[in-house]
Amino acid sequence: MAAFGLAVLALTSACGGGPAAGSGDTINIGQLEDHSGNLAIVGNQKYHAAQLAVAQLNAKGGLLGKKINLIAPDTQSDNTRMQQLARELIVKNKVPVIFGAQTSAQREAIRPIIDQYKQLYFYTNQYEGGVCDSNEYNTGAVPEQQVATLMPYLVEHFGKRVYVIAADYNFGHLTSDWVKAITKASGGSVVGQEFVPLSQNEFSSSIARIKAAKPDVLIPLLVGNDQSSFFPQWASSGIKNLPMGSTVIVAQGYEHLRFAPPAAANIYVPTNFIKELGQNNLPSAKPFVDEWMKMFPKDPYINEEAESEYDAIMLWAEAVKKAGTTDKEKVKAALNSGLTYQSPSGPVTIDPKTHAAVRDIYLAHTTEQQKIEFPVMWKGVQPNWLSTVAGCDLTKKDDTTQYTPSAKMPAKVTQELKAIPFKAKP
Amino acid sequence: MSAVISVFFQASQIFGVFLIVSLGLSIIYGVLGVMNLAHGELMTIGAYATVLAVNAGLPLPLGILLATVLVALLGLVLDLAIMRRLYTRPTDAIVVTFGVSLVVIQALLLIFGSTQSSRIPSPGGELTIAGESVPTYRLLVTVVGIIATYGLYLAFQKTKLGTNIRAVSKDEDMAGCFGIDTRATYTIAFVLGAALAGLAGGLVAPTISLTPSLGQGFVVYAFVIVVVAGERTFQGTFLASAAYALLDAVVSYRFGSFYGVLSLLGATLVLIRILPGGFSAILRRPRLAAI
Numbered sequence: 001m002a003a004f005g006l007a008v009l010a011l012t013s014a015c016g017g018g019p020a021a022g023s024g025d026t027i028n029i030g031q032l033e034d035h036s037g038n039l040a041i042v043g044n045q046k047y048h049a050a051q052l053a054v055a056q057l058n059a060k061g062g063l064l065g066k067k068i069n070l071i072a073p074d075t076q077s078d079n080t081r082m083q084q085l086a087r088e089l090i091v092k093n094k095v096p097v098i099f100g101a102q103t104s105a106q107r108e109a110i111r112p113i114i115d116q117y118k119q120l121y122f123y124t125n126q127y128e129g130g131v132c133d134s135n136e137y138n139t140g141a142v143p144e145q146q147v148a149t150l151m152p153y154l155v156e157h158f159g160k161r162v163y164v165i166a167a168d169y170n171f172g173h174l175t176s177d178w179v180k181a182i183t184k185a186s187g188g189s190v191v192g193q194e195f196v197p198l199s200q201n202e203f204s205s206s207i208a209r210i211k212a213a214k215p216d217v218l219i220p221l222l223v224g225n226d227q228s229s230f231f232p233q234w235a236s237s238g239i240k241n242l243p244m245g246s247t248v249i250v251a252q253g254y255e256h257l258r259f260a261p262p263a264a265a266n267i268y269v270p271t272n273f274i275k276e277l278g279q280n281n282l283p284s285a286k287p288f289v290d291e292w293m294k295m296f297p298k299d300p301y302i303n304e305e306a307e308s309e310y311d312a313i314m315l316w317a318e319a320v321k322k323a324g325t326t327d328k329e330k331v332k333a334a335l336n337s338g339l340t341y342q343s344p345s346g347p348v349t350i351d352p353k354t355h356a357a358v359r360d361i362y363l364a365h366t367t368e369q370q371k372i373e374f375p376v377m378w379k380g381v382q383p384n385w386l387s388t389v390a391g392c393d394l395t396k397k398d399d400t401t402q403y404t405p406s407a408k409m410p411a412k413v414t415q416e417l418k419a420i421p422f423k424a425k426p
Numbered sequence: 427m428s429a430v431i432s433v434f435f436q437a438s439q440i441f442g443v444f445l446i447v448s449l450g451l452s453i454i455y456g457v458l459g460v461m462n463l464a465h466g467e468l469m470t471i472g473a474y475a476t477v478l479a480v481n482a483g484l485p486l487p488l489g490i491l492l493a494t495v496l497v498a499l500l501g502l503v504l505d506l507a508i509m510r511r512l513y514t515r516p517t518d519a520i521v522v523t524f525g526v527s528l529v530v531i532q533a534l535l536l537i538f539g540s541t542q543s544s545r546i547p548s549p550g551g552e553l554t555i556a557g558e559s560v561p562t563y564r565l566l567v568t569v570v571g572i573i574a575t576y577g578l579y580l581a582f583q584k585t586k587l588g589t590n591i592r593a594v595s596k597d598e599d600m601a602g603c604f605g606i607d608t609r610a611t612y613t614i615a616f617v618l619g620a621a622l623a624g625l626a627g628g629l630v631a632p633t634i635s636l637t638p639s640l641g642q643g644f645v646v647y648a649f650v651i652v653v654v655a656g657e658r659t660f661q662g663t664f665l666a667s668a669a670y671a672l673l674d675a676v677v678s679y680r681f682g683s684f685y686g687v688l689s690l691l692g693a694t695l696v697l698i699r700i701l702p703g704g705f706s707a708i709l710r711r712p713r714l715a716a717i
Contacts, residue, residue: 038639040540168684194682201634201643204439204564205678205686208432212679225540225637232544232633238552238559258635260547300543 026069027062027326029054029313030095032085032110037077038198038224039102042252045306046124047072048296050099053313055295063320071095079109086110090117096326097122099312102305103223104128104171108402111136115400120328122312125305126247126271128174129356129385130403132392137335138356138383139312139348140305141272143178145361145381146247148413149270151182153363153376158243159216160188165206165230166221168195174404175221175247181411191215196222201229207237218244223252231255235263243268250274254301256370269364273307273345276372277362281422288344311348311357315341336395347380353393356383362422376419388414428557433675435560441671442568443630447644448651448663449575450622455652456659457595457615460512460519464504465648466641467530468620472497472627474534477544477636486549490628494621501620505613513612534638546632567629574625578618579660591615650694656704665705 031050034043054070062068071093075082082101089095090113097120101107107123114121114135121136129142155162162183166172172195180190192213194206210218222230244267250256251271255264278289288310292302318341319334320326340349346360361378386392389412390403405411451465462468472493479489504526512519550562582588593601594611602608627641634640651670655662670690678686701707 036535036540038540038637044540195684196682197684197687199643200683201640202440202443203683204436205675205683208436208675208679209682212429212432225635226640226643228635229633232548232635233561236548236550236552236561236563236633238554238561258543258545260545263547 025065026067027064028069028071028093028095029316030089030093030098030100031070031072032075032082032089032098032100032106033072034077034102035074038226039077041225042102042125042303042305043075043077045299045301045303046100046102046309048292048299049302049306049309050313052292052295053310053317056291057313057317063317064324064326075100075106079106082106083109083113086113090114090119096120096328096331097316099124099309099316101125103169104174105169107131108170111400118328120316120331122316124308124312126252126308128171128178129383130174130390130405132354132386132390132394132399132401132403134355134394134398134400135332136355137312137315137350139315139359140308140357141247141270141359141361142356142383142386143175143182143247143411144383144385144413144415145272145359145378146270147175147178147182147411149361149363149378149381149417149419150245150247150268151179151188152186152417153419154217154243154245154268155183155186155188161191161214161216162188162219163191163210163213163215163217164193164219164221165210166193166195166219167223167227168197171223172221177405178411179219179221181405182413185412188217196227198224199226201226203230203233206230207234211237211239215242218242220244220246220249222246223248225253228253228255228258231259231263235259241266245269247271250364250366250372251304254303256366256372257301259370261370262368264370265366265368267366270361270378271304271364272359272361273302273304274364274372275302276364277345277374278302281374282345282362284342284346285344307344311341311343314343315339315348315350351383351387352395353387354383355394356386358382363419374422377422378417378419381417382415384414385411429679431556431558433679435555435558435565436679437671437675438568439561439564440674441668442564442571443626443644444647444651444667444671445571445575445664446567446622446626446629448648448655448667449571449578449660450619450626451645451648452652452655452659452663453578453622454616454619456657457591458509458513458612459595460509460516461523461649462616462619463520463523464526464530465523465619465623466643466645467527468497468500468623468641469627469630469644470534470638470641471500471530472624473631473634473636473640474538474542474627475624476628476631477542477546480546480631486546486632490625490631493628493631494624497624497627498617498621501617501623502613504620505616509616510609510613531638538638540637542636544631544634544636548632563632570625570629574622575660575664582660587611587614647690650690654694654697654701654704656706658706658709661709662704662706665708669705 033046034040054068073085099122123138126141164176166176251269278285319331323330323334336352349358363376454462475493476489548563552559590606594608651666655666674686677689
């Protein structure tokens with residue numbers, strides 16, 4: 001017992017000696033990602049993205065003449081731990097900016113803490129949309145960019161009957177609401193849906209339910225390592241060539257590389273980025289992929305969120321340069337001026353009203369052999385349901401609400417979206 | 427009608443997995459009287475070993491066999507190093523095996539990372555029976571489960587070793603007086619349970635996303651099945667697995683898989699209350715059960 005007490009004492013005193021932010025010639029920045037646990041498959045990519053961004057910025061002399069130092073504790077796929085570490089980064093390390101969090105449950109767990117300290121925070125996952133928060137900026141894709149592009153395309157090409165199987169938490173439910181609304185607006189209908197717990201890895205019942213509903217299109221919105229067991233089980237279900245569409249499969253969990261064909265064949269995913277985009281498809285994405293693979297040669301994939309995380313750090317760096325300081329409020333003002341960063345996948349501009357990013361979206365499709373092709377793309381898709389329907393305008397009034405699509409504020413497309421053929425440029 | 431057939435096939439797929447995961451746990455619990463909380467992790471190791479063997483070029487059945495043997499050997503090490511000190515301390519055994527399970531999960535995480543690409547295609551394609559397409563491999567798993575259960579049942583009834591194991595599990599002191607090496611018998615039972623965990627892991631490997639915690643998802647069901655199976659290791663586990671697979675299939679088909687899991691846990695609460703002896707108790711009173 002005494003030994004235990006001593007160990008605790010040693011630990012706490014070691015923690016007390018940590019460096020404070022901005023002291024001397026370094027700028028500390030914070031990142032909260034899962035390096036272990038059920039969500040580590042994405043968390044580690046985002047961690048590497050931050051390491052790459054920081055290395056590149058430091059190689060060019062850092063920011064404001066100071067080196068950048070990344071503080072990235074492991075949040076272990078645990079929401080409570082994430083809250084505790086968020087508080088620590090803000091109070092103890094006094095970081096000027098925090099990047100990260102993966103699931104919407106994690107983001108909602110730390111957002112009250114972020115807002116309490118008016119911390120500058122970047123959420124970099126693709127997600128269900130709707131967050132209108134003065135302190136939060138999003139570089140990941142939102143339903144206006146993923147669902148409003150995907151569903152009209154699928155209904156037009158494959159048929160009107162849509163089935164949704166989604167992870168049972170806010171992301172799955174809200175994205176399903178979007179899918180329902182946009183499917184209806186496109187002339188189709190959702191003929192069945194099921195929400196499954198995050199830890200589920202047995203899907204024979206779910207597959208039987210899908211079979212019974214006889215859909216033209218299946219929308220799997222499944223999240224995490226466990227739920228991806230759906231795909232190998234689906235592959236032997238006897239249903240052949242049913243087109244699937246998703247905002248997270250392939251682009252997030254690279255199921256097309258993890259499972260033998262045809263488990264992840266014929267899936268359509270609208271995304272801001274995936275590794276294949278940088279491999280002989282989009283010239284601006286090639287150096288990003290090359291430098292990543294040079295720094296992390298053993299990494300199995302670079303997904304949509306890895307690039308969003310990288311973009312967020314680069315965008316923040318641009319804003320710091322423009323503001324001439326890391327002061328949170330001044331950097332926010334610089335971001336709100338409509339700052340644009342030329343990202344590996346095209347221009348990324350912060351919309352001052354919603355703090356979400358206007359960006360290009362590419363439709364990825366997995367072939368029978370699970371190779372990626374890009375049939376079409378959408379240029380500069382606005383995240384504007386939030387400003388036009390929900391009434392979020394952060395330039396006029398501060399807010400911390402997450403608006404959700406409901407009868408009062410229907411999920412709908414409020415811009416003309418034109419799919420243009422994507423031409424690969426080797 | 428097609429819904430009934432669909433639910434039946436669904437139940438038979440789940441049944442195989444339930445049976446084979448529960449049986450190993452049930453043998454260890456039945457003979458040694460200890461709960462092995464690391465059972466799921468032994469299963470996980472079996473799954474990893476199978477995938478590595480297949481990716482190295484071995485055919486799947488050989489990979490599964492290799493995984494079974496490997497996990498059996500691990501079981502032997504575990505028994506000699508730890509378990510045999512805990513046979514008479516069932517509560518301590520729970521804590522210790524829980525510790526073992528944590529160590530294994532973290533070790534797998536360190537060695538293989540949070541996910542390992544499996545890329546084993548599920549063999550055999552699918553069969554069409556009565557207008558329903560059923561994955562051949564999943565049915566095969568069920569068949570293997572039934573054969574393993576029946577084979578072991580016969581071995582426990584007909585062979586000398588089986589008789590010894592049963593004798594030791596009933597009355598250790600008396601069995602010892604008759605010259606049975608009780609220590610060795612316990613070790614054999616534990617290794618057998620471990621081997622079944624390895625076999626289960628190998629069998630599910632082609633149908634699942636490979637993660638360090640994959641065994642935990644299965645072992646939750648195995649625990650409740652062992653609880654409601656009662657004292658008869660083979661018949662009780664068989665009946666309990668069949669009943670729970672059917673219940674899960676029916677409820678999941680109607681209301682979704684979340685409610686399937688809920689129904690199993692609910693059924694367990696009710697069963698413990700009205701049938702404390704579990705499914706084994708039904709077998710002991712065949713005439714009463716018939717009425």
